[in-house]
Amino acid sequence: QKEVEQNSGPLSVPEGAIASLNCTYSDRGSQSFFWYRQYSGKSPELIMSIYSNGDKEDGRFTAQLNKASQYVSLLIRDSQPSDSATYLCAVNSGGYQKVTFGTGTKLQVIP
Amino acid sequence: NAGVTQTPKFRILKIGQSMTLQCTQDMNHNYMYWYRQDPGMGLKLIYYSVGAGITDKGEVPNGYNVSRSTTEDFPLRLELAAPSQTSVYFCASSYPPGGGGANVLTFGAGSRLTVL
Numbered sequence: 665q666k667e668v669e670q671n672s673g674p675l676s677v678p679e680g681a682i683a684s685l686n687c688t689y690s691d692r693g694s695q696s697f698f699w700y701r702q703y704s705g706k707s708p709e710l711i712m713s714i715y716s717n718g719d720k721e722d723g724r725f726t727a728q729l730n731k732a733s734q735y736v737s738l739l740i741r742d743s744q745p746s747d748s749a750t751y752l753c754a755v756n757s758g759g760y761q762k763v764t765f766g767t768g769t770k771l772q773v774i775p
Numbered sequence: 776n777a778g779v780t781q782t783p784k785f786r787i788l789k790i791g792q793s794m795t796l797q798c799t800q801d802m803n804h805n806y807m808y809w810y811r812q813d814p815g816m817g818l819k820l821i822y823y824s825v826g827a828g829i830t831d832k833g834e835v836p837n838g839y840n841v842s843r844s845t846t847e848d849f850p851l852r853l854e855l856a857a858p859s860q861t862s863v864y865f866c867a868s869s870y871p872p873g874g875g876g877a878n879v880l881t882f883g884a885g886s887r888l889t890v891l
Binding site for chain 1: 823880
């Protein structure tokens with residue numbers, strides 16, 4: 665079982681719709697969870713971090729964490745063409761200092 | 776404020792050659808990381824360091840070596856380059872847990888390496 669799993673996509677949504685990105689992880693001891701956005705040819709940049717069960721909202725982005733189900737998700741409301749990118753889920757695993765990434769989900773927002 | 780600086784940005788190596796990818800951060804971060812990203816894939820951890828003089832292996836350490844003599848610098852050494860090491864390499868740094876922004880990674884711009 666991979667430590668962090670994501671659907672590779674592509675996930676296509678129309679402009680203005682809600683995009684829902686999902687991630688599961690295997691290490692029950694994980695404490696820190698992140699969503700990074702990566703445009704083609706660029707380095708990843710942090711979108712959201714979440715450390716406690718529940719929802720965390722920042723503008724159009726909402727991160728959801730369920731540690732019992734080992735599941736973390738990212739919702740993007742009012743999706744824009746500029747949101748088209750690969751979204752990487754990251755989790756600290758195997759010890760607090762290691763950060764492990766999923767393979768990423770490619771999001772395409774259709775104008 | 777430069778953040779995380781990687782050099783070189785691009786490099787072509789012949790099979791069997793060696794080289795060092797340089798990484799420097801000016802944020803006084805304790806933790807530093809090297810990842811590789813193959814086309815269409817996520818990031819795989821090569822090595823990481825929690826402070827000067829302390830390094831540890833990640834998921835894919837074979838064929839690489841690191842050192843951490845200062846807080847700022849974390850070079851990645853490739854010995855006997857192979858085509859399988861063709862990839863984009865990212866260096867990153869972070870604060871340790873216990874404070875705000877724990878484990879939040881700041882990435883360099885990446886180094887694209889091709890081994891022919």
